[in-house]
Amino acid sequence: MNCKESAVIVFLTSCVSLSSRNNINFLMGSWWPNLEDLYEADVPVYRFIQRPGDLVWLNTGTVHWVQAIGWCNNIAWNVGPLTAYQYKLAAERYEWNKLQSVKSIVPMIHLSWNMARNIKVSDSKLFQMIKYCLLRTLKQCQMLRELLQASGKELVWHGRTRDEPAHYCSICEVEVFALLFVTSESNSRKTYVVHCQDCARRGSSNLDNFVVLEQYKMDDLTQVYDQFTLAPSLPSSS
Ligand SMILES: [Zn+2]
Structure with a gap:
């Protein structure tokens, strides 16, 4: 600098x-x-x-x-060291943002699933926190699917493209994971204006004007969840 x-x-x-x-x-x-x-x-x-x-x-x-206080270049990086402390504070801030209706720049759910898929975690505290986040989202997805199916709402398989970014509700900016509520109109135009369930129901209580797009199969998420296990710690090089 x-x-x-x-x-x-x-x-x-x-x-x-x-x-x-x-x-x-x-x-x-x-x-x-x-x-x-x-x-x-x-x-x-x-x-x-x-x-x-x-x-x-x-x-x-x-x-x-x-x-x-003089001529300067201002260079700053936001970094996220892979530690239990960092993850805990990030999760707390994420929840606080939700309560304050402020968008979280870091989509913690999307990030946690990506971590489970792509990295090995040997810190047991960090591992437990990520695993807990996966468990909560898995449960939430399952409950939401059952609720939608019980009310006769059809889920439309949509999948994901490689490296597709996380989605946020276009109204309240909360992160929307796995089941995207998009307006029927934007779905037919393929512009996919995403809503969370709460905002979708506020506009259309029985979701008549919405299509629910499914981005992951439950089997896939369950498999990622099961395969994410605590990695043995690396032997110290000293
Ligand atoms: Zn919303």
Whole structure:
């Protein structure tokens, strides 16, 4: 990094209430806080100047602000180390976003199934959390399928293309996994405007105006679930 920036870093504690006191939405808004307010609320603050060549690593959930104090290039990466801690905080943020109706940039369900398919996990804590997420989504898919079938709603097999990204509800922006509710009109135009079940039913309680597209077979998901097992830890190289 070739930058000269002053950065203010604080912990999440109190920031949400402080920002809302200033009529700013913590998740969506842009907030440059008054440092005095933070000191008063006993929020620990680190403030420093990033010099050319300095790399600043911020841990998950660290609230931060950056301000240029001279000419600079601002380069930042979002990275997700494969650790139990990272996964836990990502899942918590994902759930909080849902409660706040804010879109999660990381689709945790899609990601968890991809991890189960593609990587070996030897950290038992991380493994258990991913497995639990798979179990919950598997159960949710099964219950939703049974509910739809019991009401006579037909599921239309759609499958997925390779590397197809995750889908989000076009109304509330929640991640939609495996069963996509698309408006009949967009289905015939093949533009597939995706809804979650709640938003679809709000517009059409018996889902008359919707087609339910099925992206995975239950057998496939069950097989991925069963085959995802704790990998033996790699022997240490030292
Ligand atoms: Zn929705």
